[in-house]
Amino acid sequence: xxxxxxxxxxxxxxxxxxxxxxxxxxxxxxxxxxxxxxxxxxxxxxxxxxxxxxxxxxxxxxxxxxxxxxxxxxxxxxxxxxxxxxxxxxxxxxxxxxxxxxxxxxxxxxxxxxxxxxxxxxxxxxxxxxxxxxxxxxxxxxxxxxxxxxxxxxxxxxxxxxxxxxxxxxxxxxxxxxxxxxxxxxxxxxxxxxxxxxxxx
Numbered sequence: 001x002x003x004x005x006x007x008x009x010x011x012x013x014x015x016x017x018x019x020x021x022x023x024x025x026x027x028x029x030x031x032x033x034x035x036x037x038x039x040x041x042x043x044x045x046x047x048x049x050x051x052x053x054x055x056x057x058x059x060x061x062x063x064x065x066x067x068x069x070x071x072x073x074x075x076x077x078x079x080x081x082x083x084x085x086x087x088x089x090x091x092x093x094x095x096x097x098x099x100x101x102x103x104x105x106x107x108x109x110x111x112x113x114x115x116x117x118x119x120x121x122x123x124x125x126x127x128x129x130x131x132x133x134x135x136x137x138x139x140x141x142x143x144x145x146x147x148x149x150x151x152x153x154x155x156x157x158x159x160x161x162x163x164x165x166x167x168x169x170x171x172x173x174x175x176x177x178x179x180x181x182x183x184x185x186x187x188x189x190x191x192x193x194x195x196x197x198x199x200x201x
Contacts, residue, residue, distance in 0.1 A: 080181060086172065093120055108124075109184070116135050147169075
């Protein structure tokens with residue numbers, strides 16, 4: 001074959017197999033894409049690890065706060081019960097409960113008898129003498145208090161509120177436990193923690 005024929009064949013081959021970009025660029029693109037994929041995977045893993053760590057810290061914080069809230073409520077209930085024992089049916093009991101509720105930023109203070117009817121209710125005085133179905137959820141803790149043991153509930157949701165209650169036995173003039181004092185706290189800051197925890201994952 002002549003030199004001109006060989007040159008023509010070479011040019012024809014080149015025209016058929018010409019790449020739209022230089023071969024060196026082709027070799028660089030794929031490593032870059034692979035690096036980008038790994039970078040995205042690493043970023044996702046870091047975000048997941050951060051969220052899991054935040055959720056664990058928040059869970060531990062919630063438990064500590066709930067324990068502290070329960071201890072505070074129990075102290076208020078026990079102290080107030082010792083003051084009211086033997087005279088919780090006196091006319092001055094309702095004003096005293098209302099004052100303690102306001103000064104301690106409590107959600108409610110109340111006294112219930114053995115039928116779980118309110119003797120007095122600082123938040124809603126009109127409930128005196130009536131039963132409250134909501135107390136049935138705390139029946140185990142209330143009955144334990146009637147048996148002479150101060151108790152407290154777990155943190156629970158009641159409509160828009162997060163509440164926690166503590167109970168202490170109240171004795172009559174003979175020393176027999178005939179009523180239970182309930183101290184209830186509105187833990188609205190727990191709803192903020194719960195919303196934050198939900199936003200993490």
